[in-house]
Amino acid sequence: MPEPLLRTEALTRRFGALAALDEVSLEFEEGRVHAVIGPNGAGKSTFLNLLSGELRATQGRVRFRGLDVTRATPDELSRLGIGRSYQTANLFPELSCADCAWLAAQSRLPSSMRFLRPAERYAEVGDRAARALEVCGLSGRRPALAGQLSYGEQRQLEIAMMLATEPTLLLLDEPLAGLGHDEALRVVALLTEVARGRTVILVEHDMEAVFSISDTVTVLVDGRVLEKGSPDQVRNSAAVREAYLGEEIA
Amino acid sequence: MTRRILLLAGALALGAVAFSGDRFWLQFLGKAMIGCILAMSLDLLVGFTGLVSLAHSAFFGLAAYALAGVTNRLGLVNPLLTFPVCLLAAAAAALIIGWLSLRATGVYFIMVTLAFTQMLFYLFNDSPALGGSDGLYVSQRPVDSRAAAYVAIWAALVLAYLLLARILRAPYGRALEGIRGNEQRMRSLGYPTRRYKLVAFVIAGTLAGVAGYLDATLYGFVNPAQLGWRQSGLILVTVLLGGKGTLYGPALGALLLAFIEHYGERVTEHWNALIAALIIGVVLFLPRGLAGLVQGGRRA
Numbered sequence: 001m002p003e004p005l006l007r008t009e010a011l012t013r014r015f016g017a018l019a020a021l022d023e024v025s026l027e028f029e030e031g032r033v034h035a036v037i038g039p040n041g042a043g044k045s046t047f048l049n050l051l052s053g054e055l056r057a058t059q060g061r062v063r064f065r066g067l068d069v070t071r072a073t074p075d076e077l078s079r080l081g082i083g084r085s086y087q088t089a090n091l092f093p094e095l096s097c098a099d100c101a102w103l104a105a106q107s108r109l110p111s112s113m114r115f116l117r118p119a120e121r122y123a124e125v126g127d128r129a130a131r132a133l134e135v136c137g138l139s140g141r142r143p144a145l146a147g148q149l150s151y152g153e154q155r156q157l158e159i160a161m162m163l164a165t166e167p168t169l170l171l172l173d174e175p176l177a178g179l180g181h182d183e184a185l186r187v188v189a190l191l192t193e194v195a196r197g198r199t200v201i202l203v204e205h206d207m208e209a210v211f212s213i214s215d216t217v218t219v220l221v222d223g224r225v226l227e228k229g230s231p232d233q234v235r236n237s238a239a240v241r242e243a244y245l246g247e248e249i250a
Numbered sequence: 251m252t253r254r255i256l257l258l259a260g261a262l263a264l265g266a267v268a269f270s271g272d273r274f275w276l277q278f279l280g281k282a283m284i285g286c287i288l289a290m291s292l293d294l295l296v297g298f299t300g301l302v303s304l305a306h307s308a309f310f311g312l313a314a315y316a317l318a319g320v321t322n323r324l325g326l327v328n329p330l331l332t333f334p335v336c337l338l339a340a341a342a343a344a345l346i347i348g349w350l351s352l353r354a355t356g357v358y359f360i361m362v363t364l365a366f367t368q369m370l371f372y373l374f375n376d377s378p379a380l381g382g383s384d385g386l387y388v389s390q391r392p393v394d395s396r397a398a399a400y401v402a403i404w405a406a407l408v409l410a411y412l413l414l415a416r417i418l419r420a421p422y423g424r425a426l427e428g429i430r431g432n433e434q435r436m437r438s439l440g441y442p443t444r445r446y447k448l449v450a451f452v453i454a455g456t457l458a459g460v461a462g463y464l465d466a467t468l469y470g471f472v473n474p475a476q477l478g479w480r481q482s483g484l485i486l487v488t489v490l491l492g493g494k495g496t497l498y499g500p501a502l503g504a505l506l507l508a509f510i511e512h513y514g515e516r517v518t519e520h521w522n523a524l525i526a527a528l529i530i531g532v533v534l535f536l537p538r539g540l541a542g543l544v545q546g547g548r549r550a
Contacts, residue, residue, distance in 0.1 A: 075439075075442045086435075119421045120419075
């Protein structure tokens, strides 16, 4: 069996006495879409924040391509090829769409400590930003300020910025949260497109979307792995039904 | 476009004053242009990076004291030698103070820079060997004539503006803009933001050192008040008055303040109250400072 792209080994994060994530060992194979679901407080966000370096693990390890990245900082992880999008829009509200995507694309220069040549002459950066905006359907919104976009568009820009960093592994934090029906449909279509051929870890509440997009599903409850398997296995699991008692599954 | 023409005309007019040979104007405008360099370099931090530093006067003062030191003690006068040495002193101080201060963020960063400035102030103020509260004379100035000093200041101002404008258009400047907007997001996009901020801090501190060196050259004198926190506060006010994040705005602010200080003194001994009223007015009604008037509705 090939080495998975990302592997967690007994990954644990405690907040005081509470183990938000408790010895979670998972493997994420390359080229597949892995969903992580679970009720509120199950540890999904904690899990994602540990993977993107925004939180430090209390115990356990994270290996990316076999490399121990448990102690890596967010900027190091980004440069290694782990990109993430945020649940609540985390943009540059005073910058235009084009500039937001530009900053993301520029981060792939070997260094941005470049002081003399005007930024716009770095054609490859502009191309990368333009491609990401196009994939996300924002080509027509380039001059619009990020802070003035609609909720759905902000989510599209989130994803565009992540794509502009050309990540190997995509971490998506509830990309559909708070979206209206039409906006959600548009973002699901975008996610389906983005997920093709890429490795994705998707944290999401919207079950319908999760089961339609994902290759594997992991269910977290109280910081532990309750179940993992194909969407069908998880959908039919008695344990999962019990955990979600009263909640609708697909 | 009109802005560029205005800036060019202003720069040429200031340069032309060098030929007047008028003692008063050379000294007065020379001092005002030093204020412009200070305000523009602080704008790199306050306006473009979102870092409010109260250590700016420290680098100004250190370079000025460095000139007095190398001239009086080592007998060095030649500007080709003293200029780089004094800049290096300011840059090294900025590197150390910046490296330590940038471990803190927000209001804590401001407090740490303030603490360093105060530390240096008392170091010079209380050490007889460093001139104490009276300060030090520079025994022989790097350039003798006032006109030559004026031209050097003018050239430094023009070059500092061009350098900063250039940096801000480059990828590095874009990264600073991103850090000002959302530092956490910049980190998650792969930018080691603290390193970027430290470099900005050192560039700004070195330019403040240029200003300090020129000031000691123009006056042949340094005193500890120049590196105290009041001085830093005044530079900060200049930036806000002129319009942070515009580069030329803070320079305009420095010129305006110099004129108010000079002519206000003739009108009333309470000219400080005039300045205070002006600042309150600008902050309330012109959130983008004087530059907001020049620019109209557009963004830089």
